[in-house]
Amino acid sequence: MSAPFRLEGGGRIDRTRTLHFTFDGKPYAGFAGDTLASALLANGVHLVGRSFKYHRPRGIVAAGSDEPNALVSVGSGPRFTPNLRATQVELHDGLVAQSQNHWPSVNFDLGALNDLFSPLFPAGFYYKTFMWPKSAWKRFYEPKIRAMAGLGHAPTLPDPDSYAQRYAHCDALIIGAGPAGIAAALAAEAHGARVILCDEEAELGGSLLAERKGIIEGKDASAWLADAVAKLRQSPKVRWLSRTTAFGYFPHNMLGLAERMTDHLAAPADGRPRERLWQVRAKEVVLATGALERPLVFPDNDRPGIMLAGAARQYLTRYAVKPGSRAVVATAHDEAYRAALELAAASVEIAAIVDIRQDMPGPWAARARAAGLRVLPSTTLCATSGRHRVSRVEIAPCGSDGKIGARSRLDCDLVLMCGGFTPTIHLFSQARGKLRFAEKLNAFLPDGGAENLRCAGACRGIFGLESAIADGVAAGEAAARDAVGGRVEAVHAPVPLSEDGGGGRLEPLPNHRSPHRVKAFVDFQNDVTAKDVKLAVREGFRSIEHIKRYTTTGMATDQGKTSNMNALGIAASALDKPLPTVGLTTFRMPYTPVTFGAFAGSARGELFDPVRVTSTHEWAKVKGAVFEDVGQWKRARYFPVKGEDMQRAVARECQAVRQSVGLFDGSTLGKIEIVGPDAAEFMNRIYVNPWTKLEPGRCRYGVMLREDGSILDDGVVGRLAADRFHVTTTTGGAVQVLNHMEDFLQTEWSGLDCWLTSTTEQWAVIAVQGPESRKVLERLVEDIDLSSAAMPHMSVRQGHICGVPTRLFRVSFTGELGFEINVPADYGRAIWEAVFDAGFSRRITPYGTEAMHVMRAEKGYIIVGQDTDGTVTADDVGLSWAIGKAKKDFVGKRSLARPAMTDADRKQLVGLLPENPELVLEEGAQIVADRQSAIGQKMIGRKMMGEKMIGHVTSSYFSVALGRGIALAMVAGGRRRMGETLCVPMPEGVIKAVVTNPVFLDPEGKRLDA
Amino acid sequence: MLLIDCPFCGKRPELEFRYGGEAHIARPDDPSEFGDKAWGQFLYGRSNQRGMHAERWRHVHGCGRFFNALRDTTNDRFAATYKIGEERPALPEAQGAVEA
């Protein structure tokens, strides 16, 4: 297969390596060194996709990461990847690529009807058209719009590749390996700096890769580049990263780089990561990110075959591809002349150079004329035609007043456009650098940064090869000096800014047609036209941030690389305001899209989040336990036997505890050891409870508040000695509570002499609960008298169980006689099994968190975070008895005296019994006072609900012990309402429930001493 | 990611730290002497500084210590970090100035 548009010689491709690939199922061939875009152009393929909104035929516009149109899907099966820029997809043998956003084919696309109906799709059409009726949005508009508009399809299979992540430090990170970046890297290295140089392309060189005639330091540009790259590769101080996009600039000179490692290979070696995410902390950063050429805005400027002049030059010189046979060049800048001359030299016929400018101050127009090219100053391009490829343009003379003269037609198959250059300041702006608008350049330039960075070359408005190199040298030296220290003298000065290069044009080219009928595209990827931007201004939008969102200009995956400045120019002139006052939209990371895989790295599957298991986890697994996630913990929820469902298993487990004895793993409870001469004083200040008089060997249920008076956490505390407390917290609150305690100890009461140590992981906790629990433990505990007289409820003893040291608590979260055995975690499984064996004859039953929840609710014990939220005080949940009234101060005390905290209508904890005992209320359900408001709530909606809602259900279960559904609820003035019937409106109807004491079972607590 | 200079450990990445809100809001020795308004101000009133902000950090995944820092909220640069109990360091005028 011969590619018809490939030149005989030249380019940086390897003609000895032919690569075969398919595009939309059709086979083609290219060479090593090609991108998908250059290989398609070599084969004469310009139509590569359909546009987002109007489904217009689109071709290749650019040659790099700024490409807005040529988004393709690559690969198949699990490696299918949508929305890749064909200009950045490196060709490899066997590559399979598809165009996107069309049905049934890119040549015949039904969605193109959108283009005919485009008057229906003005700016903001989503907001205007689909407002009513509300239900139609969900049923009709949204699915249709989603199906019609859109880019490639998401892959459907799990990603089979792995992704690596690395951290790196360096003296100078240099971003962009064009002439300025390479010069900076060489200079920084020569001055002793450790350098990282990265570039998004496969080859280092940037614009030098398409440089034909330039001479650098007396050498041919390509020879200079080869020498420079060899030098950098040999230096032990330089790490160079190609195919690596610096996508984000984070505070304190931390940059994110995404390195693509295998996508360019036909057969990646197994186990090699597909991408590598670098997090680089650089002492100094040099941004040498270059500038992007701007399209011109003229009617139907989006036909395939219309491309940026610089892109055409790149295809010609770097890839030896003729992008067409007969070209019209439309320009507002000198740079297009260079492209015209080089294309002409490669025997592309130049029909005309159409320059909107009256004067061309530079030497280029004269050079073009000398080469025999037809140069037309003060001329506009006012129309194009051609269905799947541009075939003709209309041009007309145009004065500075915008008046159009007689039109004439030119046949062509290629239109080159150059509207000027936009410095690539994305990373600089992400670093919160300040910008200033350079009038003559029509460009925002870096003007003082917040980070340790400097810009070099075109990204700060320094154009031209010689200047870029000199500027890069100066930046590299200065970076090395600042990073390495005083030993280095920077001898070269940055190149002074010359603004004579020309600013191009930020406004549409004038044309003769009705502005309502013209589509002159500004944002190709999101199908936004000049008309849309003007409409937004007419409709009253003033800020560019609002215009952007209303029209969606600049909001596509290319983030407006080619379109933002044109949109801004059009908006400024429509508003009749100077451009800088209209503002510039915010640059956000990533510079180009980054895969989720790169961010996730190894944090997927089992490694997504650490899993915490207790010492009995494996035992529970063997017993068939069903687990639930509590934070990072896996907790056994219930232990089904013989195919039981949860309800039956929980009923059986509860019954066993109430009638005999149960076994529960409470190891996930947070545990903190508080030790020191001032331990009791610290406890007095942190908890609402008094601690001074608590004797060693006794326990107390402790409640702690935030300073604002709301409950922070609760848990049983054992005093082991005068100066030693064993504190327990909720499972989820452990970290927060320790932080809270450390905060006060370190910052407010640093005079207190005590220490806090987390012991959560050190102790396994085995709860043995039920009337038979003492009898089971008596056989195992050696040196502790378990009798009620010797060890009453709420006491703690230290001794041994099966020879293992233990802290044995007599406590109960079930309402039954109960103990909690604390043993060093390594012994947890052994002691658990010993207890289980010892209880065998009493049918000891392991129970899970669900039964634990039911039993504590039967006793009205709250769970902090379930029955409380950040607004609930101790009194609200009936815990004011715990407060040490004699204490002068504790954290949260003052707040309890604020007027709102003592309001009688505050929500208070109550029990709720549904009138129908079979019913179990839904947790979170709203509560209203009577049936009338329940119905009103349903009919009138949100507002009524806000007025009449008096509470909500916090916990609800079916209690086997009581033979009915029970619930805990927070209800306004709840304690006044005992015996009242309230209503719980549910979708199926209103449920009536009676307010009761929250302690449903054994309110006298007799069972604790069974 | 911020690079934070723990006064006990040296420079460490932000991931190791936990933010602790505005600094130098001392808890009164006897809160009961505070009226409702003053107490409300103590609980919720914060300067929300644009510019140099004195704030608390805890090196929670390191030494565990709380400390104070001066950070310019306009550019995230730290002007100083210092131990709890130490006075807020004086800064040269230009550094402490709030940009208009």
Ligand SMILES: [Zn+2]
């Ligand atoms: Zn530290």
